[in-house]
Amino acid sequence: MFRLNRKVLVVLFVFLYVGSILFWHHSPVKIRENNLSLTFNSMMEHLLHGRFDVDPTTVGKEGFLRDGRVYAYWGIFPALLRLPIFLFPNGLHLDITRLSCAIAAILLFLINLRSIDYVASFSNSYQSWLKTLLFLAVGLSGVQVCFLCPSLYQEVCLWALVFGMLFVYWALRACLEVKEAPKALVWMALASVGALLTRVSMGIGAYGAESLLGLVVLWRCFSNSSRVSSKTMFRQLCLCGVAVALLIGGVIVTAGINFERWGNPLTFANYNLYLFNEDFPDRLVRTQQYGLFNIRRIPLGIVYFFFPLWVMHKGGSLFFQDEFTRLIDAVELPPSSFFLTDGFFLFLGGVFVYSVFRSARKNQSWQITIGALSVIVGLFIPALLMLMAISMNYRYRAEFYPLIMFAAFMGSTCIQEFSVKQQWIRPFCMVLVGVGIISSIMSLVLYDLSELGPAQHLISNGLLQYYFLKVGF
Numbered sequence: 186m187f188r189l190n191r192k193v194l195v196v197l198f199v200f201l202y203v204g205s206i207l208f209w210h211h212s213p214v215k216i217r218e219n220n221l222s223l224t225f226n227s228m229m230e231h232l233l234h235g236r237f238d239v240d241p242t243t244v245g246k247e248g249f250l251r252d253g254r255v256y257a258y259w260g261i262f263p264a265l266l267r268l269p270i271f272l273f274p275n276g277l278h279l280d281i282t283r284l285s286c287a288i289a290a291i292l293l294f295l296i297n298l299r300s301i302d303y304v305a306s307f308s309n310s311y312q313s314w315l316k317t318l319l320f321l322a323v324g325l326s327g328v329q330v331c332f333l334c335p336s337l338y339q340e341v342c343l344w345a346l347v348f349g350m351l352f353v354y355w356a357l358r359a360c361l362e363v364k365e366a367p368k369a370l371v372w373m374a375l376a377s378v379g380a381l382l383t384r385v386s387m388g389i390g391a392y393g394a395e396s397l398l399g400l401v402v403l404w405r406c407f408s409n410s411s412r413v414s415s416k417t418m419f420r421q422l423c424l425c426g427v428a429v430a431l432l433i434g435g436v437i438v439t440a441g442i443n444f445e446r447w448g449n450p451l452t453f454a455n456y457n458l459y460l461f462n463e464d465f466p467d468r469l470v471r472t473q474q475y476g477l478f479n480i481r482r483i484p485l486g487i488v489y490f491f492f493p494l495w496v497m498h499k500g501g502s503l504f505f506q507d508e509f510t511r512l513i514d515a516v517e518l519p520p521s522s523f524f525l526t527d528g529f530f531l532f533l534g535g536v537f538v539y540s541v542f543r544s545a546r547k548n549q550s551w552q553i554t555i556g557a558l559s560v561i562v563g564l565f566i567p568a569l570l571m572l573m574a575i576s577m578n579y580r581y582r583a584e585f586y587p588l589i590m591f592a593a594f595m596g597s598t599c600i601q602e603f604s605v606k607q608q609w610i611r612p613f614c615m616v617l618v619g620v621g622i623i624s625s626i627m628s629l630v631l632y633d634l635s636e637l638g639p640a641q642h643l644i645s646n647g648l649l650q651y652y653f654l655k656v657g658f
Contacts, residue, residue: 195298198324199291215280221245222282222337224257228264230277237445249446249458256446258454259341262383266344286335289343296350297323297590300357304594307361312601314611318529318618319597326621327527328586334633342583345384349587352376352391353564357594359398360556366402367424370395374428378435385439385453386567386584392432394563399425401556468514471575475512478573482512486572490582493520496640496648503641515639517578519631520648525624527589529617533600534592540599557595564588579632 217223219242227240241248241255248255266285270276301323305316323329328346332339352373359369373395381388406421440450447455456462456477462469475481485508488495494504495516503509509516523531541554567584574581600610634655636643644651 195294195324198294216275216278217280218278219243220280221247222280223278224337225259225264226267226270226277226279228257228259228261229267229271232261232264233271237442246460246464248460249455250460251447251455251458255460256458258446260381260383260385260388261442262379263340263344282337282340283335286333286340286343289340289347290329290333292347293343293350294324294329296347296354297329300350300354300590300594303354303357304361304598307598315597315600315614318614322529322618322621326618326625327530328583328590330622330625331521331526331582331628331632332580333629338578338637339580341384342580345380345387346583346586348376348380348383349387349391349583350590352380352394353587353591353594356394356398356560356591359402360553360560360595361598363405366398366405366556367421367428370399370402370428371424371431373398374431374435378431378438381435381439384583386570387587388435388439389570390564390567390584390587392435392563393566394560395428395432397559397563398556399428401559465514468575471512471514475575477575478570479512479575480573482574483569483572485509485512486574486577489516489577490572490585491522491524493522496520496644498647503644506641510641513575513577515576515578516641517576517637518635518640518643518651519579519628521579521582521628522624523582523585523589526621526628529614529621530589530593532614532617533594533596534589535596536600537592537596540596557591560591561588564591578637579635 219240221243223243224239224247227243231238231240237256238254239248239257244255244257248257263285267281270279270281273279298320301316301319305319328350332343332346355369355372355376359366359373373391377388377391377395380391403425406418406425443452444450446452456472457469459468485495485505488505495506495509496518497504537557541558564587568588571577571581571584631652634652
């Protein structure tokens with residue numbers, strides 16, 4: 186019954202995503218002249234001529250000026266998606282940002298559905314109510330809904346999430362099925378390379394997680410070598426070798442791009458060359474004093490992403506305004522909290538962490554646990570980077586989701602052993618899903634209304650007044 190209903194719901198959800206991105210914001214493709222959304226068109230055109238700069242009239246002040254040419258810091262994957270448009274007349278001026286965002290959102294949803302089906306099939310005791318709640322939460326809250334506001338910035342995050350969640354799907358298979366691990370490493374490597382060529386922070390996390398999990402898989406292979414045939418052992422090692430080759434290839438390509446852009450293969454962006462520094466001269470001073478990432482910003486990052494008290498006023502100024510102004514370039518609207526939009530997934534992740542410590546006390550097998558923990562450690566890297574970043578933007582929530590969703594999916598495989606004895610778990614999860622859906626939709630609406638850039642001056646007269654003015658009250 187659920188399977189038949191789910192097919193209908195999947196179609197409805199897909200129309201919801203497409204409608205939110207395309208029809209809410211008018212046509213999926215537009216003809217434009219000299220617009221930021223054409224930056225990837227320009228990047229692709231220049232790549233076809235062996236160049237790595239972009240047209241300065243498209244990227245504007247989001248560009249970086251070096252040796253008389255302007256460069257963008259975004260990865261090249263969204264530009265590669267533009268290759269087919271050059272087959273159309275005036276293709277260079279076709280803005281397909283909305284269409285690209287819609288495709289990414291649909292792929293993201295379908296990948297997460299595969300993850301739900303996989304973890305549900307892994308356990309014979311997997312409860313139907315949990316699968317239903319996972320489906321509703323994945324389809325109507327969190328990562329799937331909060332970002333359905335198309336822009337060039339958001340397109341990069343959405344495609345990075347596609348690769349991040351593809352990585353999560355195969356990481357689940359690698360952790361839960363030992364025999365699947367070598368094959369899964371190959372697919373994880375492809376996802377890691379895609380993430381690295383889209384958004385470097387997401388790529389670093391995927392690379393770190395795969396490297397740690399790869400060591401675990403190799404340890405498993407050699408520790409079980411006496412139990413498997415030499416042919417099977419050779420096949421597993423070959424698959425591991427393919428994964429390593431793919432990862433190295435991705436690093437080489439990225440290093441080459443960095444060298445062409447910045448003159449250094451290890452530099453991903455040189456903010457000393459950022460054209461926006463002309464409008465915000467304090468940013469260059471702040472960067473030189475505190476760096477792009479600084480451990481001192483972690484408490485402010487926790488406040489921004491989990492406890493958005495910074496939008497509240499106290500004594501004529503915003504909470505933590507002095508600290509944010511001193512350490513951070515921009516704190517963007519809207520206010521949000523993972524506890525509201527993703528409380529269900531955080532709860533499942535907490536269940537998994539509890540299960541790990543519970544298994545340790547009982548001296549149970551660590552084969553699954555070690556692999557999962559290695560993935561969690563790697564995927565924690567981009568989240569940590571965002572907590573330390575010099576700018577705190579709503580779209581940077583994307584970096585947390587591979588970690589949150591992986592831990593949640595792992596937690597869903599072991600929650601049934603608690604829910605049988607703890608009757609409060611099921612209604613509690615239902616409440617969390619409901620809160621997540623409502624708060625995610627509200628966050629999306631506020632995100633669509635919000636202006637980009639530093640928010641302190643926008644809400645100087647109060648957050649509610651700002652949004653009332655936005656909707657015409």
